[in-house]
Amino acid sequence: MGFKNYILVCGGTGCESSRSDQIYHALIDEAQAQGVSDQVQVIKTGCFGFCEQGPIVKILPEDSFYVQVKPEDAKELIAEHVIKGREVTRLLYNKAPRKAYEEVEDIKFYQKQLRIVLRNCGSIDPENIDEYIAADGYKALEKVLFEMTPDQVIDELKTAGLRGRGGAGFPTWMKWNFTKQAEGDEKYVVCNADEGDPGAYMDRSTLEGDPHSVLEAMTICGHTIGAHHGYIYIRAEYPLAIHRLEVAMKQAREYGLLGKDILGSGFDYDIEIRLGAGAFVCGEETALLQSIEGHRGMPQPRPPFPAVKGLWGKPTVINNVETWANVAQIINKGGAWFASIGTADSHGTKVFALTGKICNSGLVEVPMGTTLREIVYDIGGGIAHGKKFKAVQTGGPSGGVITEENLDTPIDFGGLQKIGSMMGSGGMIVMDEDDCIVDVAKFYLNFTVDESCGKCAPCRIGGKSLCNILEKITQGKGEPEDIKQIQQIAHAMRIGSLCALGQTAPNPVLSSLRYFPEEYQAHIHDKKCPSGKCKKLISYEINPSKCIGCTACSRKCPVGAISGEVKKPHKINGNVCIKCGVCKETCKFSAIEIH
Amino acid sequence: MAKLSLSELRSIREREERNLKKRDIHGRTVHVVVAMGTSGINAGAKVTLNAIADEVEKQGLGNVIITQTGSAYPNPEPVVEVFTPKDGLVVYGSVDKDAAIRIVSEHLVGGKIVEDKKIELKEEE
Numbered sequence: 146m147g148f149k150n151y152i153l154v155c156g157g158t159g160c161e162s163s164r165s166d167q168i169y170h171a172l173i174d175e176a177q178a179q180g181v182s183d184q185v186q187v188i189k190t191g192c193f194g195f196c197e198q199g200p201i202v203k204i205l206p207e208d209s210f211y212v213q214v215k216p217e218d219a220k221e222l223i224a225e226h227v228i229k230g231r232e233v234t235r236l237l238y239n240k241a242p243r244k245a246y247e248e249v250e251d252i253k254f255y256q257k258q259l260r261i262v263l264r265n266c267g268s269i270d271p272e273n274i275d276e277y278i279a280a281d282g283y284k285a286l287e288k289v290l291f292e293m294t295p296d297q298v299i300d301e302l303k304t305a306g307l308r309g310r311g312g313a314g315f316p317t318w319m320k321w322n323f324t325k326q327a328e329g330d331e332k333y334v335v336c337n338a339d340e341g342d343p344g345a346y347m348d349r350s351t352l353e354g355d356p357h358s359v360l361e362a363m364t365i366c367g368h369t370i371g372a373h374h375g376y377i378y379i380r381a382e383y384p385l386a387i388h389r390l391e392v393a394m395k396q397a398r399e400y401g402l403l404g405k406d407i408l409g410s411g412f413d414y415d416i417e418i419r420l421g422a423g424a425f426v427c428g429e430e431t432a433l434l435q436s437i438e439g440h441r442g443m444p445q446p447r448p449p450f451p452a453v454k455g456l457w458g459k460p461t462v463i464n465n466v467e468t469w470a471n472v473a474q475i476i477n478k479g480g481a482w483f484a485s486i487g488t489a490d491s492h493g494t495k496v497f498a499l500t501g502k503i504c505n506s507g508l509v510e511v512p513m514g515t516t517l518r519e520i521v522y523d524i525g526g527g528i529a530h531g532k533k534f535k536a537v538q539t540g541g542p543s544g545g546v547i548t549e550e551n552l553d554t555p556i557d558f559g560g561l562q563k564i565g566s567m568m569g570s571g572g573m574i575v576m577d578e579d580d581c582i583v584d585v586a587k588f589y590l591n592f593t594v595d596e597s598c599g600k601c602a603p604c605r606i607g608g609k610s611l612c613n614i615l616e617k618i619t620q621g622k623g624e625p626e627d628i629k630q631i632q633q634i635a636h637a638m639r640i641g642s643l644c645a646l647g648q649t650a651p652n653p654v655l656s657s658l659r660y661f662p663e664e665y666q667a668h669i670h671d672k673k674c675p676s677g678k679c680k681k682l683i684s685y686e687i688n689p690s691k692c693i694g695c696t697a698c699s700r701k702c703p704v705g706a707i708s709g710e711v712k713k714p715h716k717i718n719g720n721v722c723i724k725c726g727v728c729k730e731t732c733k734f735s736a737i738e739i740h
Numbered sequence: 741m742a743k744l745s746l747s748e749l750r751s752i753r754e755r756e757e758r759n760l761k762k763r764d765i766h767g768r769t770v771h772v773v774v775a776m777g778t779s780g781i782n783a784g785a786k787v788t789l790n791a792i793a794d795e796v797e798k799q800g801l802g803n804v805i806i807t808q809t810g811s812a813y814p815n816p817e818p819v820v821e822v823f824t825p826k827d828g829l830v831v832y833g834s835v836d837k838d839a840a841i842r843i844v845s846e847h848l849v850g851g852k853i854v855e856d857k858k859i860e861l862k863e864e865e
Contacts, residue, residue: 149806206806225810229808230809278753279759279760281753283749400744400749402744404743409746
């Protein structure tokens with residue numbers, strides 16, 4: 146007698162922080178206590194992507210999608226759903242009643258998605274190698290070891306047109322080919338898992354949900370280019386991903402899918418994990434290699450490129466996690482299949498981490514060429530709390546803003562560059578009308594200034610100077626010449642910085658200047674912040690026609706800036722007010738306005 | 741000497757694939773719903789459910805979803821609903837273990853409705 150129900154519990158970092166691990170154990174315990182542990186299998190999977198609604202629990206075969214589940218709900222789920230076959234409506238995402246035999250329509254969040262990289266995330270147990278093998282795992286490795294020549298593998302990648310998902314979009318087959326052709330007795334394969342863009346977490350989720358897909362791809366690469374050693378460089382801030390990788394590597398070694406004479410092919414290959422300390426600059430490939438070697442993580446001039454002179458001075462292929470996760474699928478299904486997805490410029494899919502002021506934040510994977518409008522409105526469900534859309538920041542601190550007018554631009558590497566942003570690793574931060582564009586640019590610059598390694602002057606000094614100017618502007622001390630100076634410094638940083646961190650650091654400022662010049666002008670000339678974010682440029686005032694004198698705000702004000710008689714309009718003393726905004730939150734009559 | 745040979749890897753895949761497929765519900769067009777309300781269970785619906793599940797597994801039917809429902813029917817229980825693209829919804833009453841096996845082999849496999857167990861479901865609003 147097989148299991149009648151399968152319960153999939155999300156085991157991604159997001160859901161685990163909301164106690165999904167406790168839910169998992171509670172479900173097992175409850176199934177035991179209620180005597181149905183032989184009928185139901187509880188499986189902890191990788192990230193479902195719908196992080197907004199987590200923790201997520203999915204029960205099959207009914208395909209019931211339960212959201213925001215708590216450990217306390219386990220008892221009811223087992224008693225009602227598993228034993229009595231009644232869905233627990235209050236926990237369902239889609240609460241509309243349906244007949245049991247009705248086709249389940251995909252939740253809107255998933256309708257436009259196409260999952261290649263995340264294909265196994267949320268469906269298999271990442272800590273069980275057998276499940277990965279069952280889902281066509283290590284099939285591509287078989288093919289590469291026994292049926293294909295290294296040149297055929299590279300040709301397949303070339304046909305596929307896979308481009309690096311770390312941000313720059315360099316053709317993967319070229320990297321592999323250069324390294325293969327490079328002379329050298331020893332070569333290396335490196336996985337860049339030093340994901341650092343604010344808001345981006347696709348690499349983490351891929352490693353947590355499907356670690357074997359990366360191990361398999363790295364082994365394929367090793368065989369193709371003639372390397373016997375791989376390194377995964379991952380930041381220590383990703384403990385769960387590291388744990389899953391370690392489990393996966395241990396299981397792969399037990400099966401001999403890593404180690405000596407893999408599957409009897411005579412090919413030896415193994416992988417090591419190297420932990421990074423979380424420096425953003427170590428995502429830059431030359432700095433990353435320095436860090437693996439035990440040096441301080443500082444970028445090196447290129448050329449020589451890693452393909453010629455990389456780790457320990459040997460030819461090295463270095464790809465990002467998401468790039469690796471595509472490889473086995475391309476070998477299995479063929480390059481032509483992959484090339485048929487996406488646009489002429491960029492093939493395949495891209496995973497985006499959708500965050501910010503959006504209804505459905507989460508991890509989405511869409512074919513290249515999907516428009517931002519589809520991502521923000523159809524998948525993301527639009528702007529939260531009925532606010533107005535302002536812009537989306539893509540490409541993290543190296544990218545730029547995309548505004549309403551470009552929402553229908555198909556997203557691919559070239560398309561994003563044309564509108565002044567970039568793909569980057571796929572972070573997408575949505576801003577609404579309450580976000581001040583100058584403030585956002587300042588945030589990203591502060592980030593890159595913090596993360597600059599300080600090796601070259603344009604980045605070290607330029608970044609700090611830009612930051613100071615933006616600070617000045619948000620303080621209301623901006624001068625008309627500031628704009629020109631921003632452009633000059635940005636230009637110098639672009640051409641003078643050693644690595645991409647410095648070269649692209651001014652992008653958020655430049656792109657926001659390009660699309661929101663009037664907002665900069667409002668700060669500089671009118672000394673006003675239109676979105677009411679910059680504290681030095683705003684004042685809180687009470688609208689006497691709306692204030693009923695309930696005294697709620699004056700009681701809450703931490704500095705006693707509000708005075709007035711009961712049942713009569715109150716007043717805020719601007720000299721005392723610290724602009725904390727508590728009064729505005731407290732007022733039930735919308736009487737407090739920002740000017 | 742390799743730890744795992746190619747054929748061993750393939751046999752692991754074959755074995756595990758069968759288990760994983762049970763979780764894949766996409767493209768399954770045949771639905772069997774067993775009424776498991778209190779009165780249904782009392783009438784033996786649990787035996788019926790197990791018999792159907794075992795028989796589906798035995799016959800290796802990959803396109804069948806078996807689910808339960810809690811609603812009580814004013815009908816001779818145990819009640820089993822079978823939905824196929826060809827015949828639509830068919831409701832069976834008084835489905836014991838033997839009838840359950842017949843439903844699987846005659847209706848699900850053979851495509852022939854088990855007429856003597858068929859009942860008309862009273863519409864309830």
